[in-house]
Amino acid sequence: MPDAYPRDPGAFPSKLAHITFLCSPNSDRLMLPTENYEVIIGLEVHAQLLTESKMYSNDRNEYGAPPNTQVSVITLGMPGTLPRLNKKAIEFAVKMGHACHCTIRRENAFARKNYFYPDLPKGYQITQHTTPICHDGYLQIKTAEGEKRIGITRIHLEEDAGKSLHDQDPYYTLIDLNRAGTPLIEIVSEPDLRSADEAYSYLTEIRKIVRFLGICDGNMEEGSLRCDANVSVRLKGSTTFGTKVEVKNMNSIRNVKRAIEYEVTRQIEAVEKGEKIEQDTRNFDAMSGTTSSMRSKELANDYRYFPEPDLPPVILSDAFVEDIKMHMPLLPEALKQKLMAEEGLTEYDAALISDDKETARFFEQVKTHATSTKSVVNWIIGPVRNYLHENGIDQKDFPLPPARLAALTNLVEEDKVSFSVASQMIFPELLLHPEEEPAAIAARLNLLQENNLGLLEGYVKESLAKYPEKVLEYKNGKTGLIGLFAGEVKKLSGGRADMKLTNELLRKHLDA
Numbered sequence: 355m356p357d358a359y360p361r362d363p364g365a366f367p368s369k370l371a372h373i374t375f376l377c378s379p380n381s382d383r384l385m386l387p388t389e390n391y392e393v394i395i396g397l398e399v400h401a402q403l404l405t406e407s408k409m410y411s412n413d414r415n416e417y418g419a420p421p422n423t424q425v426s427v428i429t430l431g432m433p434g435t436l437p438r439l440n441k442k443a444i445e446f447a448v449k450m451g452h453a454c455h456c457t458i459r460r461e462n463a464f465a466r467k468n469y470f471y472p473d474l475p476k477g478y479q480i481t482q483h484t485t486p487i488c489h490d491g492y493l494q495i496k497t498a499e500g501e502k503r504i505g506i507t508r509i510h511l512e513e514d515a516g517k518s519l520h521d522q523d524p525y526y527t528l529i530d531l532n533r534a535g536t537p538l539i540e541i542v543s544e545p546d547l548r549s550a551d552e553a554y555s556y557l558t559e560i561r562k563i564v565r566f567l568g569i570c571d572g573n574m575e576e577g578s579l580r581c582d583a584n585v586s587v588r589l590k591g592s593t594t595f596g597t598k599v600e601v602k603n604m605n606s607i608r609n610v611k612r613a614i615e616y617e618v619t620r621q622i623e624a625v626e627k628g629e630k631i632e633q634d635t636r637n638f639d640a641m642s643g644t645t646s647s648m649r650s651k652e653l654a655n656d657y658r659y660f661p662e663p664d665l666p667p668v669i670l671s672d673a674f675v676e677d678i679k680m681h682m683p684l685l686p687e688a689l690k691q692k693l694m695a696e697e698g699l700t701e702y703d704a705a706l707i708s709d710d711k712e713t714a715r716f717f718e719q720v721k722t723h724a725t726s727t728k729s730v731v732n733w734i735i736g737p738v739r740n741y742l743h744e745n746g747i748d749q750k751d752f753p754l755p756p757a758r759l760a761a762l763t764n765l766v767e768e769d770k771v772s773f774s775v776a777s778q779m780i781f782p783e784l785l786l787h788p789e790e791e792p793a794a795i796a797a798r799l800n801l802l803q804e805n806n807l808g809l810l811e812g813y814v815k816e817s818l819a820k821y822p823e824k825v826l827e828y829k830n831g832k833t834g835l836i837g838l839f840a841g842e843v844k845k846l847s848g849g850r851a852d853m854k855l856t857n858e859l860l861r862k863h864l865d866a
Contacts, residue, residue, distance in 0.1 A: 431476030451488030
């Protein structure tokens, strides 16, 4: 991997005046002066591309297949075989480059990166070295202090290695080569991140973008999105970087944040003791929340890069690059602004709807059948989202068709049922019987609101007659008592009274 930022051979002075303190993750709760230090973080994010075939062969690119069933002599790099570049992977990389405001390189060459892993069958990885397909971009992230621009050094194409399985056999490490040759993009940030929270926000934004573009499913638990963090600390006011370490094996965005927090504390503690920070690659243990050294960090010349002799340079035309840009979907921030401008949504509501591609798509589908956009938003960020969270499923797996949910929102807008009745009684029944119309369910359960004026007038008069002393109190200024009368009307109607109409009738009688 290319370095996310340069090294600083200089040493830190130690034992600074203690101003603000942080408990160390080890060593008898030693107190550390964190305000004296600045944290420097760069992230290297690998995203597996959702192409049907692999990067340099026509082997299937599919997660979950039986081990070693998606390999061929090309993936294994057998003598006499030649790689052939996946055009769709090029398109996906250009999409990500546009999304990250990068310059798209028109002439792209590939290189061999030589190193040994048991699960790297060829003994080298075909990647891009000096000619990344995208470079010099940025992403805007949200921080506690407002928006911040994080530079992106490069986005390059490469292939994945296989997978070593250490927990399947008590005596042996097993190798599954299905993942070998899977198309990847590696997104390398500038060292612009200054906290674990900023790293969390940046990685969240990357995942959101790849999902909106449809180029990666962003599933860190399955390894389709992976992140290595380069972390160092330096004295505030210093203009040179401290010695960095690279932290690996973090399988969630939350664990990336935890690993960085631990590593920052570990490094500050070491510097305070006068110890030298060693440049190495460290493993994160999610159970203990700690990092441990895996190996000394390789330098670029350790990989013995040289031009890939079996792949000619790839030339991208201006028309090819611009056509991809023209057909890109709206990204989250642009979609949020559109929802605010065209649909009149608040920034909060628009952010929730645009946060996820499937949610945004579902919103658009429901809206085409609904009478009120605001009502659709309330249902999606209310009952629908609660149902998804309670059942641990994604929006794409929501069982109701968009038209059916829209019909339920329309029942409420037409004052045929109240929102509480619709969400608490009809919605659960509709989830059990998604083929049934909400109006039919409401009728079957006798839940349709009573809006017969004559009948409601009778209930109102009866409720006022039951509490004559409260009527006098209302007329003397205790207007909050209208809730008492409304509750009585609701009881008399068996919960079916149209409460909006009921309150209008109560005010007409009480204010007369």
